[in-house]
Amino acid sequence: MSKPVALELKNVSKYFGSLAANKNVDLTVYRGEILAILGENGCGKTTLMNMIAGIYYPDSGSISVDGQEVVIRSPKDAFRHGIGMIHQHFKLVDLFTAAENIVLGVKNGQRYNIKEVNRKVQELADKYGFNVDPKKKIYEMSVSEKQTVEILKVLYRGADILILDEPSAVLTPQETDKLFDVLRRMREDGKSILIITHKLHEVLSISDRVAVLRKGEHIATVDTATTTASALTEMMVGKKVELNIKRPEPKNTCDRLEVQGLNMVDAEGIKVLDNISFTARAGEILGIAGIAGSGQRELLESIAGLCHPVTGKIIYHNPKTGESEDLRDKDPVAIRELGVRLSFVPEDRLGMGLVGNMDIVDNMMLRSYRKGHSIFVDRKKPGDLAKKIVEELEVATPSTKTPVRRLSGGNVQKVLVGREIAASPTVLMAAYPVRGLDINSSYTIYDLLTEQKEKGVSVIFVGEDLDVLVELCDRILVVCAGRITGILDGRNTTKEEIGLLMTKTETSAETEKKEVTDNENA
Amino acid sequence: MKMREKTHELPFHVVKRDTMPFWKSMTIRIVAVVAALLLCSVLSVFMINANPFEFIETMIDGVLGSSRRLWKFAKDASILLCIALAVTPAFRMRFWNIGAEGQTLIGALASVGVAYYLGDHVPNGPLLILMFVASILAGAIWGCVPAIFKAKWNTNETLFTLMMNYVASGLVAYFLLLWTPSGSSVLGALSVGHLPVIGHEYLLLIVAVLVLTAIVYIYLHYTKQGYEISVVGESENTARYIGIGVGKVIIRTMIVSGAICGLAGFLIVGALDHSVTTTTVGGMGFTAIMVSWLAKFNPLVMIGTSAFITFMQQGSAQITTRFNIDSAFPDIVVGIVLFFIIGCEFFISYSLKFRESKKKGEKE
Numbered sequence: 042m043s044k045p046v047a048l049e050l051k052n053v054s055k056y057f058g059s060l061a062a063n064k065n066v067d068l069t070v071y072r073g074e075i076l077a078i079l080g081e082n083g084c085g086k087t088t089l090m091n092m093i094a095g096i097y098y099p100d101s102g103s104i105s106v107d108g109q110e111v112v113i114r115s116p117k118d119a120f121r122h123g124i125g126m127i128h129q130h131f132k133l134v135d136l137f138t139a140a141e142n143i144v145l146g147v148k149n150g151q152r153y154n155i156k157e158v159n160r161k162v163q164e165l166a167d168k169y170g171f172n173v174d175p176k177k178k179i180y181e182m183s184v185s186e187k188q189t190v191e192i193l194k195v196l197y198r199g200a201d202i203l204i205l206d207e208p209s210a211v212l213t214p215q216e217t218d219k220l221f222d223v224l225r226r227m228r229e230d231g232k233s234i235l236i237i238t239h240k241l242h243e244v245l246s247i248s249d250r251v252a253v254l255r256k257g258e259h260i261a262t263v264d265t266a267t268t269t270a271s272a273l274t275e276m277m278v279g280k281k282v283e284l285n286i287k288r289p290e291p292k293n294t295c296d297r298l299e300v301q302g303l304n305m306v307d308a309e310g311i312k313v314l315d316n317i318s319f320t321a322r323a324g325e326i327l328g329i330a331g332i333a334g335s336g337q338r339e340l341l342e343s344i345a346g347l348c349h350p351v352t353g354k355i356i357y358h359n360p361k362t363g364e365s366e367d368l369r370d371k372d373p374v375a376i377r378e379l380g381v382r383l384s385f386v387p388e389d390r391l392g393m394g395l396v397g398n399m400d401i402v403d404n405m406m407l408r409s410y411r412k413g414h415s416i417f418v419d420r421k422k423p424g425d426l427a428k429k430i431v432e433e434l435e436v437a438t439p440s441t442k443t444p445v446r447r448l449s450g451g452n453v454q455k456v457l458v459g460r461e462i463a464a465s466p467t468v469l470m471a472a473y474p475v476r477g478l479d480i481n482s483s484y485t486i487y488d489l490l491t492e493q494k495e496k497g498v499s500v501i502f503v504g505e506d507l508d509v510l511v512e513l514c515d516r517i518l519v520v521c522a523g524r525i526t527g528i529l530d531g532r533n534t535t536k537e538e539i540g541l542l543m544t545k546t547e548t549s550a551e552t553e554k555k556e557v558t559d560n561e562n563a
Numbered sequence: 564m565k566m567r568e569k570t571h572e573l574p575f576h577v578v579k580r581d582t583m584p585f586w587k588s589m590t591i592r593i594v595a596v597v598a599a600l601l602l603c604s605v606l607s608v609f610m611i612n613a614n615p616f617e618f619i620e621t622m623i624d625g626v627l628g629s630s631r632r633l634w635k636f637a638k639d640a641s642i643l644l645c646i647a648l649a650v651t652p653a654f655r656m657r658f659w660n661i662g663a664e665g666q667t668l669i670g671a672l673a674s675v676g677v678a679y680y681l682g683d684h685v686p687n688g689p690l691l692i693l694m695f696v697a698s699i700l701a702g703a704i705w706g707c708v709p710a711i712f713k714a715k716w717n718t719n720e721t722l723f724t725l726m727m728n729y730v731a732s733g734l735v736a737y738f739l740l741l742w743t744p745s746g747s748s749v750l751g752a753l754s755v756g757h758l759p760v761i762g763h764e765y766l767l768l769i770v771a772v773l774v775l776t777a778i779v780y781i782y783l784h785y786t787k788q789g790y791e792i793s794v795v796g797e798s799e800n801t802a803r804y805i806g807i808g809v810g811k812v813i814i815r816t817m818i819v820s821g822a823i824c825g826l827a828g829f830l831i832v833g834a835l836d837h838s839v840t841t842t843t844v845g846g847m848g849f850t851a852i853m854v855s856w857l858a859k860f861n862p863l864v865m866i867g868t869s870a871f872i873t874f875m876q877q878g879s880a881q882i883t884t885r886f887n888i889d890s891a892f893p894d895i896v897v898g899i900v901l902f903f904i905i906g907c908e909f910f911i912s913y914s915l916k917f918r919e920s921k922k923k924g925e926k927e
Contacts (some may be wrong), residue, residue, distance in 0.1 A: 058581030098576050100916055347803055373806030385804070393800040399793070407805045410790055418790050447582075 044071035046108060047233040048093065048124070048202055053102030055088055062088040065102070066259045068252055070202065075224060075234045077244040077265070080254035081277055081479040083449060086237045089254070090204045093235075094126035095119035106202075125195030126204040129211075131187050133179045139186075140175035143194045165196050169226045172219075184332060185216040192223075203227070204235045209243055211333060214507065214540040221247045239277075240506075241270045253277055278480055286487050286512045288531075289495060291325040296358055297499035298344070298468055303353035303369075305339055305523075313339045314350055315523040321468065323360065326490060326500040328514030328531060330507060330539050336523035337503045338388060341470050344501075345385045346373045357381050360467060374411075384466035386458055388473050388503075394457045397446030401427040401438065404445055405460055430459035434485065451482030458489055469493050472503040487513055507536035521545055575917040588911045595907035599900040606895070611886045618882065625881020626874050636870075636877055638765040641772040642831060644869035646847050647854035648772075648779045648862055649823035652816050653706075654852075655783060655860050656796040658713070662724025664848025665731035666705040666821045668841075670828025672735050673701035675839040678756035678832075679742060690756050691833065698829035699822045705731065706821020707814055714810030728848070732841045739840070752837040758830075768834040773866075775823070780862040782819075792816055824848075857904065875900055 048070040055063045063085045070076050078086045091097045093104065095113040103110050106122045113119050119126070133142050144158045162175040166189075173189045182190070188208060195203055205224075209217040224234055224247060238244060244251055245265060252262040253276040260276050275281055298321040305314040314336050321327050329337055342348045344355055346368060355368040359380060366379055376383060391397040395404045405423035413419065427441040434455040438448055445453055454474060461469065471490065475483040490513070494500050504510045510517055514531040519542040526542040583591075604615030613621075626636045646663050653660040674694040681690060709723035739748040761767045783789040795802045795812045802809050831843060854872055858864035879893030 057579055060581075100578065345804075346806070373804070377806070387804060389800065392798055393804045396794055396797040396801050398797050403790070403793075406790065407794070407801065410787055416786050416788070418785060418787050 044073055046070070047072045047106070049105040049108075050089075050093070051103045051105070053089070053092060053099045053104065055085075055092060055097060055100050061085075061257045063092070063099075064257045066254070066257075068259060068262070070233045070235060072201075072233055073228055073231045074249040075228050075236060075247055076262075077248035077251045078235055078237045078254065079239065079241075079244055079251050079273060079277060081239060082477045083479065084254045084277075085257040086254055087206060088257075090126060090206060090235065090237060093119065093124055093202075094204055095124075096126075120198050120200065123199060123201045124204070125198060125200030125202070127188070127191045127195060127206065127208065129206045131191055133187060133190060135180040136178065138176050138178050139173055139182075139190045139193070142179060142190055143175075143197045147198060162193060162197065165193055169196075169223050169230070171223060184211045185213075185220070188212070188220070201231070202233045202235070204237070206237045207239075208236065209238065209240065210505070213332065213543045214536055215544070217243070241273055242508075244273065245270065255279055274480070282480055282484075284480075284484075286484070286509065287491050288513060288515070289491065291322070291494070291515050293497060294322040294324040295360075296320050297323040297360070298501075299354070299356040299358070300340075300344070301354040301356065303340070303343060303350045303355070305343065305348070305350040307339075313523050314343070317353070317520075317523075317525055319518055319525060319528060321499045321501055323467070323499045324494060324497045325515040326494050326502055326513060326531075328510040328517040329501065329503040329520060330510050330517055330543060331520035332543055333505065335520045335543075337472065337520060339523075340520075341385065341387070341472055341501070341503065344368065344468075344470065345383060346371050346376045357383075357468075382464060382466045382468070384461035384464050384469045386454075386461050386469075386471040386474050388476070390453055390457050391446055394461075395445050395453065398444050400444055401431065401436075401441040401456055404456060405430075405463075408460060408464055426460070426463055430456060430463065434459050434489075450477040451479055451485075454478055454482065454486060458486060462489065462493060466493075466498055468499045468501070470501040470503075473505060474502070475509070476505070507539050510539070511536055519543055575915045577913050578916045580912060580914050583911055591907050591911055592904060595903040596900060599903035602903075603896045603899055606899075607882070610892070611882075611888050613882075613886055621882050621885050622874075622878030625878045625885075628881075632877070634763060634765050636873055637769050638835070639877065640870045640873040641765075641769045642827060642835075643847050643851055643854060643873055644865055645772045645775060645827040645830060646824060646844075646851035647858075647865050647869055648775055649702075649820050649827060650851055651779065651820075651855045651860050651862060651865070652783060652789075652792055652823075653820040654855055656792045656813065656816050658710070658796075658813060658817065659721045660706070660709075660724050660817065660820055661721055661849065661852060662705065662709065662727045663820075663824050663851050664844050664846070665724070665728035666702045666824030667828045667831070667844045667848055668728075668735060668839075669705045669731040670698035670702040670825030671832045671836075671839045671843050672731070672738060672828070673697040673825070674756065674829045674832040675750070675753065676738065678753050682753065682755035687755060687757070691758065694756055694833060695826075695829050698825040698832075700825070702825020702828060703818045703822040706817040706819075706824065710814045710817030714813045735839055735841050735843075749840070750838045756833060757837060758833040765834070768830055771830065775826070776862050776866060779823070783860075783862065788812075788815070853901065872897070 046069055050066055050068040053063055053066045054061065066089060078090065080086045088097060092099045093113070095116040095118050098114060104113060105111060106124070111122050113122065134145065137145070140155060140158045140162045143162055159175040166173050171189050171193065173186060173193065179187060179190065188211070208220060212220065227234060236248065248265045250262055250264055251268065251273065253260040253273065255277060274284065301318050303314045303317040304312070307313045317340060331337055339348065343350050349370055353369065357366050357368055359366065361380065366381070368376055368381065371379070387393040396407070402420055402424045405426045406418060406420070409423060410418050424441065430436060431438060431441060436448070436452045436455045438452060445456055448456070458471070458474060474486050478486065490500050490502060502514060511531060511534060517529045517531050517534060517539060518525060519527045519529065519539055521543055526545045529538065600619060604618045607613045607618040608615060626632055646667055649666070650660055650663045674697060677694045677697045678690065681693060685693065705727055709720050709727060712718040712723060713720045736748070739750055740746065742750055758767055783792065791807050791812050794807060795809055799809050832839060836843060850872060854865055854869045857868040875897045876893060879896040883890050883892055
């Protein structure tokens, strides 16, 4: 490599308790390159980047910028050395405009002149091909626009080493492509870009080199051009993995859950569910795709009886009695009393599905503790169930008496999914069940869902990885801003088609129509 | 190459520790107490001119020196423990009830009221039962009013329970005026409504509180309601998810919490004071919060923490008498010890990592 070295890490370690988040990591970043930081969840990617950006302080090791050893104690120090990080969760003031957010906290001795800032921001945006209006307020922006503002904020401060933490997690495939174009332009301009990701196809399409981390250790840095997806996976996981999801043909399907015309508004009066209608069938996996916050959570919580839509029906066809019930206004206890066996793996595992400070046994009890008339809780049956789940799903835990918050993300999820499946449900809803899980655990979860489907359960799966949705689901329902924009056949669709539907708002649908008529007129 | 500004390294930074084995964390706590006592001894040299050994010896003597002192110690610790037991269910639910003072006081007032009005007409046995019921009811009402507001309108329970203390003490002042025709507001000891004396005058009280400790422990750890309290405390969202009515649990638990406070009020009146003043509870409603916290809300551990705090108070009171100094001194001692105990929790959760010297780094 003839390019100059921008950033060099030597022997950097960071411990949380006895857990090594990073162990003796060496990393070199050159000027004008895109370096992907690849690794499974929990392998220490974000911790490492946080140390460069001044959020954590390394326990040992050294960081050099342009060949000079530096001490980075805060994000401010990082900026002084030209390092800026774009976090997964945006840190913007909603009521301010893009330019106001960008200039916030910048001290350059000059008087605050918003016109000048607007001009400079526009200049920066034009230079790299960003699509942004500096005068637009943050609350009016889409997620991808907000991300653009975050990137501009870092550039405005003169960063020439940019760190992006999973930037594509909140974007549609089309938006991701746009972002990558911008990143390539920045690279041409001589900037160094570190991009954290666990999506292999992104690594292969954008990066020049890939640094692979595993369990806090730096495994290797390889040139992207000379590697393959399977070689990278092997480095990430430490062994060969089969990456395919089984999808047997649905058998004996019948309608299980009919949702008709659900409407709901949130506390601020914003419509979160807009005339949602669909049918979930027994024996198939119905996927739900959409940008995060498009009404997925509200939809599942409505079905589970945790919140109540204003209008519409949620009809459950009971396979045992043959009767149909409307669940819309019922709470979870009433739903269970009707004999509806509905299981729900919520998005927020430790905040909703489980109690982090309780052990596995007590968490098993959450669903069943009410049984019987005794005023005392029975811990024997939940204890047996806990043991069974730990054994069958291979949960790595010292014992069933360990608080679940001490388990790793994958094991927490196994405990939760295990409990929900143990109730032998007829409807199983899972929201982002593989978020934060390593590859092996993810595939365990996919297999469990498929197994349930084969048992005749109606599975509803809310996912974010479109590749997985397309491989796993029999049908895919796409939501956008609380509306259903399409229900697709999982076997005959592409993620590009889903991506388009994910951003198809009412207005864009109208413009499309208008364009069509315009074309016809022409 | 651009010139980079130099930032100096920190001499140390804070790192989170793993969970410590129990013996190790207990050792740290004991070391903290010893260190605190040493500091108190040193202070005693300068402030009261006593030698440090004498200081500690006086403290111990103040508690264990005679059987009278020992009984007083056991009695005070029991009342404190009883109120601490009362606040614990609410605290486990993350409901910050700082109204134990008022809930206990109103319980005591109810007991005295029943004895005052019915004492002449009802024999002692039934009278005691009536006093018991009235106290528990009064405490429960005092506890459940803030809970209802919290459950229905999400009001701040800390402020609300605190304010209820002033209402209770205002009511006591009012009734004292009513009951003392001379207007002295000092109600002499009632001749009726005394709890029977078994063995020693304090024995029944102590046994009753120990039994209550066991009951509260079982309630919190082994019953469905106790389980619901833990779930609501840990995560309201989880409670909602499994269909626990959060508001219902809050109200029910505060009724329990207030009722136990009321019981404490009854015990104070029936077994000890046989009267009531606005300072009957004397701040124990607040000290009890500390007892509960220090024990991490475990009723069995609270036997130890309430004994410890009572020991500190009574021991330092002895110092005041013996060395004839201002009564603020015991407060200082208790304050220092608590500061060390609470401060040592930091070292149980975190450790300081010092920088290795630069030279060593360069050698590598």
